Amino acid sequence: MTVEDILAGKAVPALPKGHFIDGEVVAGFEASSMESFDPGRAEAFASFTNGSAEDVGRAVASARTAFETWRKTPAAERGAILQAAAGLIRGNAERLAVVECLDCGKPLNEALADVRGAARSFEYYAGASDKLQGDTFPLPHGYLGYSLYEPIGVTAHIIPWNFPISTAARGIAPALAAGCSVVAKPAEQTPFTALLLAELLVEAGLPPGVCNVVTGTGMDVGAPLVTQSGVDQVTFTGSVETGKHVMRSAADNVTRLVLELGGKSPVVVLDDCDEERALDGVLGAIFENAGQVCSAGSRLVIERGIHDRFVEKLIGRTKTLTMGHGLRDPQLGPVNSAAHLERIAGFVDRARERGAEILTGGSVTVDPETGKGWFFEPTIVADRPSHDELVQEEVFGPVLTIQIAEDAEDAVALANDCQYGLVAGIYTSNISSALEMARDVDAGQIYVNEYFAGGIEVPFGGNKRSGFGREKGLEGLRSYCKLKSVAVRVES
CATH class of the missing domain: 3.40.309.10 (Aldehyde Dehydrogenase; Chain A, domain 2)
Structure with a gap:
């Protein structure tokens, strides 16, 4: 299909029609759909599933089960899968960029740069996954003290509409590298590249359930995802007001947060x-x-x-x-x-x-x-x-x-x-x-x-009302970890 075909209104082929849960595209619990609009024409070009709390629960349950296996997968094996994913993203760069361009409106070269950046994110964290190590502590003679990083668990990723694939990648890649499982909720304006990314991850060898994507509105999908007791961390990028609401909602389960709330730079x-x-x-x-x-x-x-x-x-x-x-x-x-x-x-x-x-x-x-x-x-x-x-x-x-x-x-x-x-x-x-x-x-x-x-090597995040926590770089990897300290008396 050519650019002129798309601009003439011909349907874009092979776009996912459901959520991506437990390693496959599945229909929503309710028969509800939404249109996705091409901003350059102000016209709908495709439809997608509007999810529900039941779909979120199914995705979180899948991620919860998959986490128990994924966390025990050797770090080098996790890295190999992420490296394969980077190659698949590059191999599908043109298709991903066209879909990104149609969904969010940005010029094609900017979309291609975003796709290349997404591939680089998976490549970077593929190399970092087996280099996550703790410290030893200078305790008195007869004692051994050390720390280790453990994956947080199930991480929820609420993805904005302005950089859909690159924001998804900068959160999902380090979460997977750390041994976490993922439930991602793309913005309702830009659902498709997150779904395509999840498909490519499974093609790269990611076990079913480790990365799930549920599409729909903030009210129908985002809100129940943030309040799910099975979610251990929420990574949110968006407005200050929505970020405040996410913080309040996450507080009931004492869920960890990484918030990037914009700027006036x-x-x-x-x-x-x-x-x-x-x-x-x-x-x-x-x-x-x-x-x-x-x-x-x-x-x-x-x-x-x-x-x-x-x-x-x-x-x-x-x-x-x-x-x-x-x-x-x-x-x-x-x-x-x-x-x-x-x-x-x-x-x-x-x-x-x-x-x-x-x-x-x-x-x-x-x-x-x-x-x-x-x-x-x-x-x-x-x-x-x-x-x-x-x-x-x-x-x-x-x-x-x-x-x-x-x-x-x-x-x-x-x-x-x-x-x-x-x-x-x-x-x-x-x-x-x-x-x-x-x-x-x-x-x-x-x-x-x-x-x-x-x-991707440089940590990114804000101060003041721009939020807290850091993504990208090794700090981004540690954002998906919990630190455990061990002190042992070794004298008999």
Whole structure:
């Protein structure tokens, strides 16, 4: 099937029609289905099963049973299965990317990068699975003390719609490497790549029940999954308000949590930066995936001395960005849904009412080729004070807000004057300034002279209202472990 076939509305073949439980695709307990929409056309392209609490219970029971075998599987064998999964993901990259593009709207090259990143996640944790080791303790003569990492148990993964396959992989891969079993709930807007991933894992040799996927709404599937007594940990990526609800729900069973709740991340540009590199970085930071990125650089904190010429160049580049359906691989794709498009527009409209100057963009639009889809123009808003809604609240769209700093010290103060603390970017040619700012900015991850630098090797997570816990890197592996300490008297 060609891209033109898909854009003409022909059905995408071989999409899963049910949940994935105990190693196979199964029908839901209730005969209920939902449509999945192609954001680039604002039209449904497939349907999927809307699950229920009974489906969640069946998946958790399967994971509970499978965990007892999987936890005892030698770590090297677990790693070999994850390595095989990485190869299968790469071998199916084009298909996965097309489905991801249709489900969430992002340009095809971005979707391909996400699929490659998912493969790399499984590859990384395949190599780490047999290197998880504890410590020995310096106890007095006659005693032996040591620690070991044990898998937590059944882990629930609530996956967002903006990076479906890559977010699924960064949680599922370390959980499996640690010896945990999984029940994943993809967002109802983007169900398919999680289901396809589960199929590939079984093809790679993962035993049935170790990874299960239940599709449906947050109310029908997500809520009962979080409150299940058979779930030992919940990994959630989403909004602050939903994260608070997850915390309250998990408290009844004292379920462990890893929460990534979004951000309002600053990109600090100092007078002495490499301007071309900084321009590239700022554009990518806010307009990748149409700004629908938890770690998007949605605040440009820039020194006054460079402000005028930098912003003029930035506006010029922004106006040249191509927009269109993700399968045509534009520079900017659609936003995920009609409801989200309305939300983004609301932020910009309220800013106008407060007197904000919109330097470019600022309006709802459509695919220029077809007149369809849910699109918002790439938007830049002139200098706003720290108390402004556009500085404090996550728009989650292609909207960049400028803040002018008098010097580096003021830039740090502005960067920190926000309720979120997920990531921050710094552009400067002075390494001492960069390191000082990296020390002083309150965020879980700092990028210097390249936004989104790093990869699966670098721990990721937030401070303040951006959540807690860490994913990726070896910290991400330990997130799915419980530490046991042993002290032994060895003298007779």
